Amino acid sequence: MIMDSFRAVILAAIQGLTEFLPVSSSGHLVLPQTLFGWEDQGLAFDVAVHVGSLLAVLWYFRLEVRAILGDWFASLVSRKHTENSRLGWMVIVATIPAVLAGLIFNDFIELHLRSGYVLATTTLVFGVLLGLVDRYAKHGKQLADITLRFAIIIGLAQAVALIPGTSRSGITITAALMLGLNRSDSARFSFLLSMPIIAAAGSYKLLELIEGSDPVAWNFLAIGAVVSAVTAYTCIRLFMSWVERMGMMPFAIYRVLLAAVLFWVLAS
Template sequence: MDAFQAVVLAAIQGLTEFLPISSSGHLVLPQTLLGWEDQGLAFDVAVHVGSLVAVLWFFRRDVCNLLLAWGSSICGKGHDQDSKLAWYVIIATLPAILAGLVFNDLIETHLRSGYVLAMTTLVWGVVLGAVDRFASHRRQITDIGLGIALFIGFSQALALVPGTSRSGITITAALLVGLNRSDAARFSFLLSMPIIAAAGSYKLLELVQSDTHIAWTYLSIGFVVSAVTAYFCIRVFMNWVERIGMMPFAIYRVILAGIIFAVLAW
């Protein structure tokens, strides 16, 4: 990997991590079309930490309010809307963590193919478009209860399959139960924080236990570029999501799937 590749791959990661368009679907293209090597475990950790920093900074007020309210509920001071939402984020994270522990090796062995990637990119793109078109969009984030949180949480576990897109599947699930687009995206982004932190910690543990040489220059580039691009991506998406809806992303996923299929057949 050189500096140019580090910038490109980190920008792809930052731009696609939080949009419902599948980061894995995009990262496979430079490797396949340009023959670039896999970015490696250390770089993967760096760009994930960058994405995490970006979403934490964008939602810093929400995070502070949720943590304070959650802490108060732990201390027996009762529940308010923020403490309930904090608990729902925690509860909704558990299915994906458990699924990752149980099925990670199976997925790595049998579902890391280009055709699986292309098919899931296509199928979930169509589902996203259909749900966005026909869902009610009437509920707000304050209407989330335990059942809705678990439903979105179990949907997040499906993102372990390449091409599904974590943000895509959680936004789709949130829209399906009637949340408006802004609150569906907001809950998806809040839900991303613990799962990205858990995945990053797991990868970091693997990195510490390995003998991998660490190229700190490229890791620094990856961290900074991923953080900056992810932050502006979240900012633009949250400002525009109610106006543009999810249909452009659904159409884009279908086109991307076609490109991946074409690349595989080439």
């Protein structure tokens, strides 16, 4: 019982800390499972940590979400758009490619791309790409400058994140930086974009859980949800306060080192 609770805390903390950082949460979750021989945490636990992560990002951006939703719904009636309503539409447009890709390619990814070497390779490749874009791209645009083309490109990038090790936040931030957004607005748009996709993924997993017959250990799910929410909120808050000053290079370097560790673990 103590060991199961300890494992739940560790895995939920890893999920919460890495869900919104551009470092690949799946790359981190495979390490304790491989090193300690832990079994997969299971579908119910995945749902719990998704709920925790979603609550964290919703709470941090609650004022912005309220303004965006209010203006978006008002625009449906008045046909007049504000910066917030436009941003709402951009989030919707950018979400569509990942949803479609998930429906079309989910089974293929589960069967063919959930290997340790794929995970390590994508951790490395997209980490290097993040560093290059952060170093050489111009970062002068703001959220108000996001166009339909921007939203589609960032949405296509988010669809690529279905491949394990890519990092959803990492590749959407990379795409936003490549298009010229400043670092803090790139992160902000990535976090806003995470809400519908985390909700969709959590709902899909919840449906699988309801249709299944496995017993549910509610105490472990509660631990997972709470720890994931607290660590994710802390992570978002620190990241948003630091990102403009320190940039993405520390995360790019960290990803390269993580990939090296993953390759070493897989080869040993």
